[in-house]
Ligand SMILES: [Cu+2]
């Protein structure tokens with residue numbers, strides 16, 4: 001049965017409660033933190049050696065699609081009615097809009113230490129202690145909108161500039177790729193911050209706290225953000241029906257990216273799937 | 289989409305590779321390489337400063353293990369705790385603490401990490417035994433079995 005991922009702003013009170021409940025249960029069982037660790041482990045920047053599957057690479061989109069699917073399956077084992085909602089940050093743009101409400105993800109971090117003190121993920125509730133981090137901080141942190149130097153969320157025009165590009169990705173297939181939908185959406189722009197922070201990356205910065213670290217999965221907004229990023233890939237495919245994931249073939253020996261990226265029909269680690277197999281999700285889920 | 293039944297459905301159960309991955313990339317935990325006679329002397333650089341109340345130090349040694357002089361090894365610490373650096377393709381630097389942005393120099397990356405760490409947080413550090421990442425007293429350590437490790441990439 002194909003299930004539906006909804007705009008988080010449309011969830012009923014019961015749907016919110018069940019989504020939060022499933023998150024807390026995965027955290028309690030320890031499974032949640034395995035996802036945090038996996039994301040840390042796979043965040044290899046493109047100046048390092050070896051294969052990079054998750055970021056600064058063409059497979060940024062299929063890697064996160066599969067990552068979300070696995071996590072969503074875990075949520076649905078807890079509660080079969082739950083799916084990962086998406087946060088449309090082009091519409092819900094303020095620090096008090098959804099998903100930053102008491103019954104969803106809770107609000108901003110406090111000024112003194114960025115600690116999230118409201119909602120289900122507040123440290124004092126005892127159900128959301130950070131254990132898989134890149135620092136020793138035990139509480140979830142946010143700094144919505146970057147209070148000391150305010151930043152705005154990407155706009156629908158920013159997203160459109162990515163979705164409009166009919167080229168999926170292009171050499172050198174990394175964070176310096178000057179064109180292509182993938183890097184425009186992932187958001188490693190040229191120039192200096194904050195102008196260089198585009199779409200996906202910019203949202204990580206806007207949320208702040210844990211979301212700017214390699215341990216960004218510790219903030220459950222990670223899933224809502226990446227569901228919206230994933231939705232853009234679906235929109236891009238509808239917009240450009242003949243465009244495909246690139247590269248189709250692995251870079252040749254001697255190419256600087258040889259062995260560093262995942263081509264269309266190559267295995268996407270750590271899974272047994274290829275980017276090609278991840279292009280169409282219509283048999284598993286749809287977006288409302 | 290086709291998702292094979294036997295595809296790895298769970299993230300890695302072991303973190304042993306994690307710190308190894310960082311260290312391999314950054315050489316941050318390696319001892320300084322002795323200058324090799326007969327080759328051009330490695331360019332050394334270091335910095336030490338107090339930034340927002342935190343002590344930052346960094347030292348580089350001109351060549352990486354591959355002998356590539358462009359890939360300088362940096363050992364950076366914050367209040368004595370190692371802060372692994374990673375590189376971007378454009379030559380800039382980033383840390384795990386501030387991971388959606390990179391900086392032109394190791395010092396700027398270290399300062400940006402301090403901005404994120406605040407006055408007291410420590411970067412997580414390798415535990416010195418098998419390289420596993422620990423923090424907060426290793427509270428999160430749980431027993432893992434090797435078969436849980438599903439990766440073929442970094443292992
Ligand atoms: Cu990611």
Ligand SMILES: [Cu+2]
Nearest residue numbers: 200204216226
């Ligand atoms: Cu992300």
